[in-house]
Amino acid sequence: MTVPHTSVLPPYTAQLRVYEPLAAYPEPDRARWQAYAAANGPDADGPGRPVTGAALAEQRAALAALAALTPRPLPDQEDGQAYVRVADGVTYVCPWTTRLRAWLALQELRRTLPAHLVDTVLPPALRAAAEADRAQWQQDHPDARPWILASRWEVPLHWFLAFGEEDRHHQPAGEYGSAGDGERPEPAALFYLTPMVQARRRIARAYRALRERAAGAALAEGAEEVGRWLEEFHPRSLVELDYGGLVQLLGPRALAEERSVGQLADGLAALRAGEATAALRMYEDLAARWRRVLALRHAS
Template sequence: MQDVTVVRTSVQPPYTAHLRVYEPLAAYSEPERARWQAYAAEHGPDAAEAAQPVAAAVLAEQREALAELVARTPRALPERESERAYVRVLDGVLYVCPWATRLRSWQALEELRAGAPVALLDTAVPPVARAAAEADRERWRAEHPDARPWILTSRWEVPVRWFLPFGEEDRCFVPAGEGKDLAAGAQEEGEGEGEARAAALFYLTPMAQARRRVARAYRALREAVPEGELVRGAEQVGRWLEEFHPRSLVELDYGGLVHLLGPERLLADRSAGELEEGLRALRAGDTVEALRVYGELTVRWRRVLALRYAN
């Protein structure tokens, strides 16, 4: 397949994109705040500047998940919640995005149940295991009624609605090159020396800016296309962002999709900027131009999504 970047590492990230929220330490109450502060002091930040991706930490999370699978009989979800997090430092402020692996596993199980054929679902996660996981989740929900994931995951595509919180100026493209940052987890085990650093593409913006953009988009879309798919997506993203501290950071990470898209398409990708242009046209009353931009953006990402069926 053309335009596919190959990374020599013991673990290849899956073809998934991630929408993350990093909250400042002030957002966490004690003793959780002290725990994350100690965690950051011990492990250090995954990104010490805005232009640095957290790709090495993503690989570490993937390795940990695979180790869980091979070390014991596979389970529908982890026995206990992860105590790991992605950590960013920006302008001297420490921001934390907990992995919340157990909570995300429950959500993934729900998605699997909704979208997979019954025979496949019963093979992957037998009914008894699903029932036990669901009962466990109900007990957990009763104890944590306000819990929400800091990370949303999308397989094989970036949903167009995820670009709403961002502008072109938030885009950060890190070309592939020689380096150790994306193979840090492998090097801890004595692997990865001299491996090529994969490209990375992500957007990072303050929460206040993200909320303003989503709110403006929602108002424009609701007036022009009140029953449209994107207006529903704007409402969904806006409600999720409202769950977090107002001084958080919001990040859209192409994750493993960089290996699917390839360097030329990554370099040329301006999805957030294109969506901004379409929304500007919509607010100016140029519905034809707005529909053209949205149609091209949607078709392009549907072509990426269609690759999941490729042999």
């Protein structure tokens, strides 16, 4: 995909994505995604490149739907688009599944906002129709699951468990782009990319340590949740944590110094070594740093 030069930046949202190899998709989906990848090209050619262009395209599509004269709580049908990566000659696909994710976002909206605010944003009649559509769709697609999880204003700490510092890729603003000929520099990017087998192994090891030494902790519950989600996918998939629009929120200096993955790994190593006080201190420092980021959503 050609990276668009635009003033539209991704929202303050991070994404956890799974890219499955083409061989993992049954027919006719495999042929459809193969044709899609051939027609559009990869969004990232090589593990060190971000999918910034595709993320901007997805955001523009979402903004267009919000700007419609009649707001839609969810798309009428799946958009049939995906993030595409090529690594070591293998093509990997991460479907957007926009409609499914819109249903999940609608559920989250109802959990996190007062009822009167939800009614203002999405009238009850529209929500009822959307929920009826979802019920019917789920009957027809009982095994459906999203390839993308999203989090606004923060990265959930349990997402970091799947990665190591060696998976880190940081692109400062304009590094790959060109400001000449009227083009805008490419936005900054920070992402982690790792093989599925590594992600599952790290999460399983973290979960064992947390279950044995910090049973009932929120981090242990989060590790179990994301571990179960990853088990739904092909073992030769790729797992990506993309900071997305959070890079704009953090700023260049904080982004360059961002090492949450390593800090959480150090805390778990201390926990395994029986150094509970040190582990708790590292975890609390990390949680406090992300609480400060989350608090920015209330800034004017």
